[in-house]
Amino acid sequence: MANPDKPTALTLARRAVSLLARRRCEVLSDAPTATAARLHLPVCPDAASLAAQTDLLLVLGGDGTMLRVARETAGHATPILGINLGTLGFLTAASARQLPTVLDAVWAGGCQVESRSLIEARADLAAGPVAELALNDFVISRGALPRLIELEVRINGELLTRYRGDGLIVSSPTGSTAYSLAAGGAVVSPQAEVFALTPICPHTLSNRSVIVRLDARIEVRLATKRVETFLAADGHTCARLQAGEEVRIRRSRHAAHLVRLAGSSFFDTLRQKLNWSGSSV
Structure with a gap:
């Protein structure tokens, strides 16, 4: 699966097919990628059906593409191997130039799979019921x-x-490490079983990010009238809220299964991506 809006992703998709063919792998593609990259492969109509028929999902793009695939394949245990063509790439395993090396590592058993919990939001709105999944976050904003x-x-x-x-x-x-970090929230290890509630530009200076258990039930009610307010899942607007309406957020029973190279760690990624002291990059 590739981001069809990135020419570099389509070029890399063709290269990935060639590398996998040399290993006599059966390669399938989702329809948008096959069409955009002109791949002559068996095609699945969407990400969910592709995940159901494969042992590994190779995703070519940035964190946005990874988030979309994680949501669309919820309910499937197929590991997701991300190759970064974006900017930060916190969710991907390697860069485009490392593709051959990463595929070698997969076949040699030099990878591990991390389970990342998805979260869900539900609401009974005047416009209709809402049920959404997210891997990163839900944002309620003006x-x-x-x-x-x-x-x-x-x-x-x-x-x-x-x-x-x-x-x-x-x-x-x-x-x-996404919007919450930019808004002043804490960096949380992926293995920590917590939610972070981070206000955006709070009027009260004492308001800070609050950490609660991941099994908590979070209810957010809009108390303001006559101001446009929206609910977004992983950066994509999914509903407009009216005064008095409530959004209920909790841990989902689904998880995303992300492939990582053996020897890599979350803290290595932090140092490299954020240019912290100690990074060798």
Whole structure:
């Protein structure tokens, strides 16, 4: 699977098919990738059906492509091997130039698979019911007008606070290095079983990111009238909220299974991607 909007991803897809063919692997593709890259392969109509028929999903793109594939293949245990063609690439295993080496490592058993929990949001809105999955985060935020919104947050039924600001990020451990980090949230190890609740530009300076258990039930109710407010899953808007409507967020029973090279670690990735002290890159 490749990001069809990136010419480099389509070129790499053709190279990947050639490398896999040399190993006498049976190669399948999703329809958008096959069409855009002009691949003459058996085609599956979507990511979910592709995951159901394969032993490994090779994803060529950036973190956005990885997030989409993780959501679309929820419910399947097929490992996802990401090759980074984006910027940071926290979710990918290697860069494009490392593709041959990574495939060699896969066949030699030099990889490991990490399970990353997905999170889910549900809401009964005037516009209809909403049920969404995310790997990184859910964001409730204002629209284009620069006006504060007020969000009442409860954890397992108990009032936490009312945030006044531009919005709120509810992130999984995987999502702690995404929007939450940019908004001042903590970096969370993927193995930590927690949510991070990070306000966006809060009006109260004492508001900071709050960490709660991953098995908690988080309820966010919009208390503001006449301000456009939206719910987004992994950066994609999925619903508009009205005053009084509530979004319920919890851990999903589904997980994404990401391939990692043996010897790599989350902390190595942090040092390299964020240019922290100690990085050899």
